[in-house]
Amino acid sequence: MKKSARYDFDTLIERHGTASMKWEKYGSRDIIPMWVADMDFRSPPEVIKAIEKRTAHGIFGYTLPPQELNRLIVSMLEKTYDWEVDPKWLVWLPGLVTGINVACRAIGRDNDEVMTAIPIYPPFLTAPGFNRRKLVKVPLKEEDGHWQFDFDRLEQMITKNTRMFMLCSPHNPVGRVFSRSELSQLAAICHDHDIIICSDEIHCGLILDEDKEHIPTATLDAATADRTITLMAPSKTFNTPGLGCAFAVISNPKLRKQFKNAMDGIVPRPNTLGYAATMAAFSECGDWHEALLKYLRANRATVSRAIRQMPSLSMAPVEATYLAWIDTRLSGLEKPVKFFEEAGVGLQDGIEFGSPGFARLNFGCPRILLEKGLNRMKTALDNLNRK
Ligand SMILES: Cc1ncc(COP(=O)(O)O)c(C=O)c1O
Numbered sequence: 001m002k003k004s005a006r007y008d009f010d011t012l013i014e015r016h017g018t019a020s021m022k023w024e025k026y027g028s029r030d031i032i033p034m035w036v037a038d039m040d041f042r043s044p045p046e047v048i049k050a051i052e053k054r055t056a057h058g059i060f061g062y063t064l065p066p067q068e069l070n071r072l073i074v075s076m077l078e079k080t081y082d083w084e085v086d087p088k089w090l091v092w093l094p095g096l097v098t099g100i101n102v103a104c105r106a107i108g109r110d111n112d113e114v115m116t117a118i119p120i121y122p123p124f125l126t127a128p129g130f131n132r133r134k135l136v137k138v139p140l141k142e143e144d145g146h147w148q149f150d151f152d153r154l155e156q157m158i159t160k161n162t163r164m165f166m167l168c169s170p171h172n173p174v175g176r177v178f179s180r181s182e183l184s185q186l187a188a189i190c191h192d193h194d195i196i197i198c199s200d201e202i203h204c205g206l207i208l209d210e211d212k213e214h215i216p217t218a219t220l221d222a223a224t225a226d227r228t229i230t231l232m233a234p235s236k237t238f239n240t241p242g243l244g245c246a247f248a249v250i251s252n253p254k255l256r257k258q259f260k261n262a263m264d265g266i267v268p269r270p271n272t273l274g275y276a277a278t279m280a281a282f283s284e285c286g287d288w289h290e291a292l293l294k295y296l297r298a299n300r301a302t303v304s305r306a307i308r309q310m311p312s313l314s315m316a317p318v319e320a321t322y323l324a325w326i327d328t329r330l331s332g333l334e335k336p337v338k339f340f341e342e343a344g345v346g347l348q349d350g351i352e353f354g355s356p357g358f359a360r361l362n363f364g365c366p367r368i369l370l371e372k373g374l375n376r377m378k379t380a381l382d383n384l385n386r387k
Helices: 045-057 067-081 096-106 123-130 151-156 180-192 222-226 253-263 272-284 286-308 336-342 367-386
Strands: 090-093 113-118 134-139 141-143 146-148 162-168 196-200 228-232 246-249 323-327 358-362
Touching (some): 045 272, 067 090, 067 272, 090 096, 090 253, 096 123, 096 162, 096 196, 096 246, 096 253, 113 123, 123 134, 123 162, 134 151, 162 180, 180 196, 180 222, 222 228, 286 323, 286 367, 336 367
Parallel strands (some): 113 134, 113 162, 196 228
Antiparallel strands (some): 090 246, 228 246, 323 358
């Protein structure tokens, strides 16, 4: 049997009644939810089996990070990214948003600055303030339909109080896989100004462009590794965000200590089922992962084709993630997300990412649902133009 045929991404699975954040938002209204970043696919069978095995044991006491899991992460990072990591460098977390907030708390003092490039995943915008830091937003620039860092502007906006840069790589929402030269340029600026890098790499397993690869920031060179807090998780790739299990990789012992101190008394351990799922995800699910990427590539093509047929919308190529960042500014719609909601499609508002006039569409769903959502969008725009 062909690998991809072994897995079913096409069947619509009812998620109402499971307290799904994505689906409960619209209750019983006929709105296809295409907002928050989880997928409407079952996790790999191996992950489900591992959780069943763990639940069959029936005792869910306090759980240490399994040594075997630490060894597995180390070998996965070595194999996938040629990154040699000492198990001591791993810090387990119940989620990446926790990690982003802990990093803000750990680095610098009250009123110091934390910089990020917008548009950006919304918790990047709130974490500095929650931890008494000042947020500095540098816009990404779009050139020839391609989102990139504006290094000149970024460097100009650095002050003597800038302590940390929060990087999202691959980037949510613009879907970029940053090249070695882009990452190196960013790292060099951070080096020159003694800035710590918090590198959120949660989407690293979702590279769709076959000629691109994910480069963990910390693998650029030893000096960059020394100033980098890397955050990773199996949750986006294997669709397990409800299981709360993530990790940081911090090679610099001083930085690691600061990070761990900032967690003390506040951050719980991941839950025991999260560990079981992570173990299976990184050791047994290679074929499923490959099949998922193939399905997502076809969904990506479906989205770009459909958006091309809606001339008042546009989007840059999605190199990674299952999220399309759609420019609605030419449509003249004042409230595009409300407009599409009324047409039966629930997108996420660009305002939440720091960029009004844009909307994010999650295409991690069965193609039939995706096509239905895109058709609804097109019909609504066509009707608008006829008025
Ligand atoms: C860039 C990024 N970081 C973090 C998260 C969420 O992480 P967690 O669910 O582990 O808190 C997401 C979810 O969409 C994300 O896109």
